[in-house]
Amino acid sequence: MSVDFDTKILGIDLGGTKILTVVTTSQGKILSTIQNMTPVKEGRDAVIKSILESATRVIEQANMVINDISVIGIAAPGLSNPETGILFTSPNLPGWKDVPLSDMVEDKFGRKAFLINDANAAALGELYFGAGRGALNLIYVTVSTGIGGGIIINGKIYTGSIGTAGEIGHMVIDVEGPSCRCGNRGCWEALASGTALAREATERINAGESTSILKRVNGEIERINAEVIHEAARDGDRLANELVARTAYYLGVGLSNLINIFNPEIIIVGGGLSNMGNMLLKPAIKEAGRRAFKQAYREVRFAVAELGRNSGVMGAAAYALEKLSCKTGIR
């Protein structure tokens, strides 16, 4: 099958809280989209059933049948092998181990399916259809509850020898730093993610610092999150501004490492914390400039992700398209 203007792709983004499915053209025009909750608590089989149902419905909703679909792309959180389509483990999907996800989807639909990590997918989504169009060397950084990423080298996603590359959130920034959920210490995401920001706020409030943050969550300290801290910072709260500045500082340290290692032409920042915009990104980029090689820093562009909630699902579709093109030699 060849890739042309009429190629239709089924994209699936399996998240810890939602399953997003689309039918899209090879040009990135979304023809149909469905979002469901992920029944994580009901276990693996229920989640897979839900994926298959959602995919069936999204094809129907586009007034199509499965024969109209050329290829299927699946994005999933956690560690997976894109060559075998096996999802090893995922922090967002407890109990999942070595699940042959792409085979399961292929068996149902009789179409080739390709699996890719969700952050790698998002990088591809931005490369094909978003802020990274036309770039060859791109790093995508998503900053939300954790930090994830995708590395595009010479126009191709770099997935490593068994597919687990791009875990930029777990580069160590501070060897004595706070523990990370991966078991290590001082990882980038343990210092610069939304979770790190909320944890730091909680610690400083517990230590007695005065701030409007507590009032914003009606005194329920466990409700403190990055969004509330952002609002407080915008309203001039001193502690909130200090916390955002601290996050920006660590974000910048990590960005400088990425610039020095990869010499990218563009770094795209997505995820919930990118909504803070310049308040967070400006000082982070400045800090990166203080640390990175000047020549590399001068040439790198910074951009905010354009695809929002669709980055993973469109990236999954782009990945499937890329795999299909490899076979047919087009692109």
Ligand SMILES: [Zn+2]
């Ligand atoms: Zn870690």
